[in-house]
Amino acid sequence: MAATRAREGREGRTAERAEALALDEATVDALRSHLPRVARLVVAEIMREVPAYDVPFQGRMGRIIEKAVQVSLESFISLASRSAPQGAPVGVGVTAARDLGQAEARNGRPVEALLAAYRVGAGAAWRELSVEAIAAGVDAATLGRFAELVFSYIDELSAASVAGHNRETSSAERARVVHLDRLTRSLLASGTESELDSAATAAAWNPPRTLTAVLVPADRLETTASVLDPRTLTLVEDLPGEHDQAVALVPDAGGRARAHLREVLAGRPAVIGPARPWLHVAESYARAVRALPLAGEEPLDTDEVLPELVLRADPTALADLRRAALAPFDEVAEGAADRLAETLRAWLLLQGRRELVADALHVHPQTVRYRMNQVRDLYGDRLNDPDEVLAILLALGRTP
Numbered sequence: 427m428a429a430t431r432a433r434e435g436r437e438g439r440t441a442e443r444a445e446a447l448a449l450d451e452a453t454v455d456a457l458r459s460h461l462p463r464v465a466r467l468v469v470a471e472i473m474r475e476v477p478a479y480d481v482p483f484q485g486r487m488g489r490i491i492e493k494a495v496q497v498s499l500e501s502f503i504s505l506a507s508r509s510a511p512q513g514a515p516v517g518v519g520v521t522a523a524r525d526l527g528q529a530e531a532r533n534g535r536p537v538e539a540l541l542a543a544y545r546v547g548a549g550a551a552w553r554e555l556s557v558e559a560i561a562a563g564v565d566a567a568t569l570g571r572f573a574e575l576v577f578s579y580i581d582e583l584s585a586a587s588v589a590g591h592n593r594e595t596s597s598a599e600r601a602r603v604v605h606l607d608r609l610t611r612s613l614l615a616s617g618t619e620s621e622l623d624s625a626a627t628a629a630a631w632n633p634p635r636t637l638t639a640v641l642v643p644a645d646r647l648e649t650t651a652s653v654l655d656p657r658t659l660t661l662v663e664d665l666p667g668e669h670d671q672a673v674a675l676v677p678d679a680g681g682r683a684r685a686h687l688r689e690v691l692a693g694r695p696a697v698i699g700p701a702r703p704w705l706h707v708a709e710s711y712a713r714a715v716r717a718l719p720l721a722g723e724e725p726l727d728t729d730e731v732l733p734e735l736v737l738r739a740d741p742t743a744l745a746d747l748r749r750a751a752l753a754p755f756d757e758v759a760e761g762a763a764d765r766l767a768e769t770l771r772a773w774l775l776l777q778g779r780r781e782l783v784a785d786a787l788h789v790h791p792q793t794v795r796y797r798m799n800q801v802r803d804l805y806g807d808r809l810n811d812p813d814e815v816l817a818i819l820l821a822l823g824r825t826p
Contacts, residue, residue: 456558465499609625637675695725
């Protein structure tokens with residue numbers, strides 16, 4: 427209501443100034459005869475001074491704009507004449523200016539370009555009309571009131587266009603946020619290529635080559651997203667899987683760019699999934715979710731904990747593997763079994779180099795020999811079978 431009253435107040439002031447002007451018919455006719463030329467000059471000046479309108483105003487569109495400028499100037503001059511009916515509309519109208527602001531927002535042009543066009547156009551029109559008015563014998567006082575009328579109305583047009591532009595922009599932005607949310611959910615749900623392409627188009631989102639899922643605490647998503655690629659997709663609520671994290675899908679953060687991603691996330695709790703083709707980012711998200719139990723207060727790069735993730739993939743299978751692979755140690759006391767298992771693990775990892783095993787375990791090489799003799803007695807020929815050795819090494823992994 428306040429905005430409406432303010433707008434009506436501006437329109438009223440402009441109308442009052444127009445009624446107070448009362449140019450004689452001879453002056454009005456003289457000014458009117460120059461309007462086609464003035465309109466051409468106004469459009470040319472806008473094209474030259476406001477780059478955003480250089481191309482759009484060329485050709486047929488330029489002629490349409492030129493005619494609109496001429497009609498608007500005609501209404502100004504008619505309204506300023508002594509014979510103008512009281513309460514006649516001013517210029518092309520505030521409603522038309524508001525619609526123009528909305529159209530410019532839809533065309534992706536900033537409102538600043540339109541405001542600049544108004545300023546440049548008003549200056550060019552006034553420069554030409556004032557010269558002709560003086561030539562027609564208009565006195566200084568009347569000329570000043572005429573200037574007030576022109577620039578008062580330009581202020582009204584500018585305010586109306588800003589309102590229209592803002593309304594369209596906020597409406598379009600709200601719609602785009604909804605579409606981006608739908609796109610993100612579809613990506614995490616492994617939608618079909620056709621569905622994802624359609625969702626990306628609806629969201630006006632240009633797909634990157636790859637996406638990387640990054641999980642962060644929900645209350646830190648906003649600050650984390652602020653340091654990421656502006657094309658990053660985010661989602662806070664109702665994510666697949668049982669966890670309380672939010673997700674950011676970061677474009678093109680694979681290869682050498684991964685180091686930069688880890689750098690900007692430094693000091694923030696985050697789990698970084700692998701880079702995947704954007705259509706398959708659900709794979710990156712799923713791996714990041716599986717890695718959550720390994721996360722701490724610093725970023726966790728899942729590419730660096732692949733063995734742990736493999737061992738955690740099926741806990742019951744790993745438990746069965748351990749029982750079978752480490753069964754020979756059941757024949758010795760618990761403490762001795764732990765020492766023998768530790769020695770066997772180091773022996774396998776260091777390829778049987780006794781001195782290196784001794785250094786790793788901080789024991790004498792003779793101790794290593796003694797323990798390995800015990801292990802061989804327990805396992806027999808199983809240590810010569812590559813499949814058995816692989817199963818034993820997996821069973822002796824660090825992951826509990």
